[in-house]
Amino acid sequence: MSGSAAGDTKGKVAVLGAGSWGTAFSIVMADAGNDVCIWARRDELAHAIGEGHENADYLPGIELPRTITATTDAEQALAGADVVVLAVPSQSLRDNLPTFLPYVGSDAVFVSLMKGVELGTQKRMSEVIAEVGDVPTDRIAVVSGPNLAREIARREPAASVVACADEAVATTLQQRMHSPAFRPYTSVDVLGCEFGGAYKNVVALCVGMAVGLGFGDNTTASLITRGLAETARLAMRLGANPLTLMGLAGLGDLVATCSSPLSRNRTFGEKLGQGQTVEQIYASTRQVAEGAKSCSSLRALAHEVGVEVPIVDAVDEVVQGRLTTAGLMEAFINRDTKAELS
Ligand SMILES: NC(=O)C1=CN([C@@H]2O[C@H](COP(=O)(O)OP(=O)(O)OC[C@H]3O[C@@H](n4cnc5c(N)ncnc54)[C@H](O)[C@@H]3O)[C@@H](O)[C@H]2O)C=CC1
Numbered sequence: 001m002s003g004s005a006a007g008d009t010k011g012k013v014a015v016l017g018a019g020s021w022g023t024a025f026s027i028v029m030a031d032a033g034n035d036v037c038i039w040a041r042r043d044e045l046a047h048a049i050g051e052g053h054e055n056a057d058y059l060p061g062i063e064l065p066r067t068i069t070a071t072t073d074a075e076q077a078l079a080g081a082d083v084v085v086l087a088v089p090s091q092s093l094r095d096n097l098p099t100f101l102p103y104v105g106s107d108a109v110f111v112s113l114m115k116g117v118e119l120g121t122q123k124r125m126s127e128v129i130a131e132v133g134d135v136p137t138d139r140i141a142v143v144s145g146p147n148l149a150r151e152i153a154r155r156e157p158a159a160s161v162v163a164c165a166d167e168a169v170a171t172t173l174q175q176r177m178h179s180p181a182f183r184p185y186t187s188v189d190v191l192g193c194e195f196g197g198a199y200k201n202v203v204a205l206c207v208g209m210a211v212g213l214g215f216g217d218n219t220t221a222s223l224i225t226r227g228l229a230e231t232a233r234l235a236m237r238l239g240a241n242p243l244t245l246m247g248l249a250g251l252g253d254l255v256a257t258c259s260s261p262l263s264r265n266r267t268f269g270e271k272l273g274q275g276q277t278v279e280q281i282y283a284s285t286r287q288v289a290e291g292a293k294s295c296s297s298l299r300a301l302a303h304e305v306g307v308e309v310p311i312v313d314a315v316d317e318v319v320q321g322r323l324t325t326a327g328l329m330e331a332f333i334n335r336d337t338k339a340e341l342s
């Protein structure tokens with residue numbers, strides 16, 4: 001993977017997944033001086049991105065840089081790419097990888113943008129890439145932080161974290177993605193970043209439920225704070241650096257997602273709080289709310305390692321239809337009392 005030289009093309013990046021974040025992150029990479037090719041599933045979307053320079057399905061009204069091309073052909077998207085960005089829904093990654101892997105260069109670095117944990121295996125996305133692709137960890141990075149796609153696409157200033165077990169790889173990627181509006185920090189705590197990203201989606205679902213029920217800022221701040229405590233408890237048990245959870249990929253993303261009406265997870269929760277069913281919500285949107293699936297995998301993982309996760313437990317119960325949103329709030333208040341820092 002090549003680094004940067006000011007003014008030069010930095011190299012080719014393949015972005016696999018043409019949804020909101022895949023497209024917004026393509027803008028970041030193009031603005032930073034990379035040639036970007038997006039892989040989309042549908043011809044009409046690839047054409048709209050490559051020829052019309054707009055992804056009206058996911059980011060309507062945003063004009064895309066001319067250096068972004070698009071295709072439905074994985075071989076074409078990946079030819080010559082030294083950075084391979086994965087931006088499909090987490091639960092579809094395992095099924096999608098075999099389409100891509102034959103065309104990935106042997107030195108290319110994978111960058112996961114995905115914020116979910118696989119159902120059934122409880123694996124993080126970097127673990128799925130390592131397992132299915134037989135890829136060493138020094139070729140797998142994750143990007144995670146307070147990065148709502150629409151704001152990034154509008155080039156509103158934001159920071160993020162690029163994490164890789166190999167710090168030199170993280171630093172090279174940092175140079176590849178540093179753009180006028182996007183400031184990446186490096187980290188070697190891949191696990192902490194991935195947990196921060198997946199967990200905040202579940203907390204945002206819970207906060208959305210509170211908003212949908214008509215509750216205000218005291219309730220949401222209480223849920224955000226206890227959500228962060230819960231995230232840190234589980235992630236630290238699994239080996240994360242606690243400071244990662246206090247950083248951009250933890251607290252930063254948690255605050256952005258739980259506060260923003262742009263968040264699909266918060267919106268999903270809000271609709272549940274207003275009385276819609278999970279089925280009605282799925283039928284009303286094409287976009288992914290990762291927390292609605294990851295609540296079950298995070299719950300299973302927490303139970304495997306014996307960590308108490310009341311918010312994840314309760315959100316999963318609501319999503320499975322076994323608890324009402326009002327019941328969730330009641331359960332939250334009526335849990336056994338304890339010390340805050342226990
Ligand atoms: N949208 C955002 O603001 C951010 C999203 N993320 C994460 O990025 C990942 C991708 O999310 P978005 O781009 O936002 O989702 P999206 O819902 O906007 O788009 C998902 C994309 O994946 C495609 N897709 C759906 N099912 C598929 C399947 N079975 N196989 C292959 N492709 C499929 C869709 O056609 C679409 O192009 C998620 O893990 C999300 O949590 C991370 C940071 C910000």
Ligand SMILES: O=C(CO)COP(=O)(O)O
Pocket residue numbers: 115145146147148149201204253256257262263264265266288289290
């Ligand atoms: O991850 C995100 C912001 O960092 C986007 O959150 P949603 O998937 O809830 O929209």
